[in-house]
Amino acid sequence: MSTSTPSDKPGSIAGDFPPDPLLASGSFISSDTTAGDSSANRRPIQGVTRVIGSGQNVRIGMPKGTDQVHQSPGNSAQRAESKSRKRAAPGDNWLPPGWKVEDKIRTSGATAGSVDKYYYEPVTGQRFRSRNEVLYYLEHGTSKKGARKAANTDFRSDQFEGQGSKKSVRKAKEPPPPPPLNFDFESPPEKVSWAMTKAGEEAWTPFIGDDKVQDSVRRDWVTAFTVITTQNASKLSF
Amino acid sequence: MNSENHKTTHSKVISHAFFTGTAKQGSLAPTIGLLDIGVSEVAYIFRVSLPGIEKNQNMIKCEIQREGRVCIRGVVPEIAIPSDSGCLYRMQVQQLCPPGPFSITFNLPGQVDPRLFSPKFRPDGILEVVVVKLGVRIPTS
Numbered sequence: 371m372s373t374s375t376p377s378d379k380p381g382s383i384a385g386d387f388p389p390d391p392l393l394a395s396g397s398f399i400s401s402d403t404t405a406g407d408s409s410a411n412r413r414p415i416q417g418v419t420r421v422i423g424s425g426q427n428v429r430i431g432m433p434k435g436t437d438q439v440h441q442s443p444g445n446s447a448q449r450a451e452s453k454s455r456k457r458a459a460p461g462d463n464w465l466p467p468g469w470k471v472e473d474k475i476r477t478s479g480a481t482a483g484s485v486d487k488y489y490y491e492p493v494t495g496q497r498f499r500s501r502n503e504v505l506y507y508l509e510h511g512t513s514k515k516g517a518r519k520a521a522n523t524d525f526r527s528d529q530f531e532g533q534g535s536k537k538s539v540r541k542a543k544e545p546p547p548p549p550p551l552n553f554d555f556e557s558p559p560e561k562v563s564w565a566m567t568k569a570g571e572e573a574w575t576p577f578i579g580d581d582k583v584q585d586s587v588r589r590d591w592v593t594a595f596t597v598i599t600t601q602n603a604s605k606l607s608f
Numbered sequence: 609m610n611s612e613n614h615k616t617t618h619s620k621v622i623s624h625a626f627f628t629g630t631a632k633q634g635s636l637a638p639t640i641g642l643l644d645i646g647v648s649e650v651a652y653i654f655r656v657s658l659p660g661i662e663k664n665q666n667m668i669k670c671e672i673q674r675e676g677r678v679c680i681r682g683v684v685p686e687i688a689i690p691s692d693s694g695c696l697y698r699m700q701v702q703q704l705c706p707p708g709p710f711s712i713t714f715n716l717p718g719q720v721d722p723r724l725f726s727p728k729f730r731p732d733g734i735l736e737v738v739v740v741k742l743g744v745r746i747p748t749s
Binding site for chain 2: 551555558559560561562563564565566567574576591592594595597598599
């Protein structure tokens with residue numbers, strides 16, 4: 371099955387795709403191809419291990435429900451520690467621009483003198499009490515106050531919190547990907563008329579036929595032009 | 609001797625462009641429509657002389673086809689000195705292009721993507737345009 375497919379469609383790169391579509395068809399004829407079956411069984415497992423391996427601490431917790439119990443105490447201990455003496459945090463450069471940070475010194479009680487750090491969302495002014503909370507909010511768009519309150523009793527939510535913040539830490543470190551280029555190189559129009567408009571600033575407006583090209587499309591063209599003429603573009607013939 | 613030299617250099621100039629209207633009526637050489645064409649790995653550049661064409665008063669149109677054909681249209685303006693006095697002048701020497709519409713048409717050396725077109729009309733009357741060759745892609749990594 372899988373060997374005949376590429377020859378049926380010359381030029382297709384079916385071999386490079388993850389074999390999901392092939393698996394579906396392979397399962398139909400599973401009675402005579404056992405090899406296809408075994409590979410079908412192996413695939414998902416590999417996928418899972420890869421995902422798990424990337425998030426070190428979450429490694430054990432994910433696939434087996436029983437391990438979560440072990441995982442959650444570690445996390446809550448971490449948080450307890452962060453409450454008391456994680457004050458010497460190494461700067462707030464992970465914080466997106468616009469967020470405000472407040473250091474509040476406790477004035478009374480047994481812990482008077484210790485400093486609490488609060489983070490304020492720029493638009494709503496919502497207050498967050500930890501970096502973890504902020505990162506969770508940045509990733510999910512909601513705060514998880516409810517989950518936090520239940521954290522002592524419900525280890526599952528705690529587990530998820532650890533997971534979420536791990537992910538967002540990784541995300542925060544990566545530079546934001548450039549916006550995808552919306553430009554179809556394969557189908558240039560036959561003809562474009564560029565008219566210099568009478569605006570004081572030099573401005574050229576493209577027309578296809580009698581229709582003015584939309585500004586958003588024009589911007590995509592400009593972006594494509596800029597990318598091509600500033601980067602190393604590869605020349606391929608049609 | 610000198611004039612012969614001039615003639616030989618002139619005869620070496622290959623006319624790439626086709627003119628209509630006032631652009632072909634200049635007497636020495638077409639003062640509108642002198643043309644440079646350059647090429648890089650990914651794009652062509654062409655420069656066209658359009659003296660006397662004011663960008664704010666005369667709509668310039670540049671039509672570009674995928675096959676590489678370029679057609680520039682415009683209008684040569686009237687004499688700017690106001691004729692309030694009612695004096696009419698009959699031209700005795702006319703080397704500049706007379707007022708009126710014109711077009712300049714030429715072919716680039718290859719096919720282009722007419723969307724990837726970046727024109728600049730300089731204040732000194734030179735129109736400079738970069739247009740990307742057809743088939744150039746952004747490398748996908």
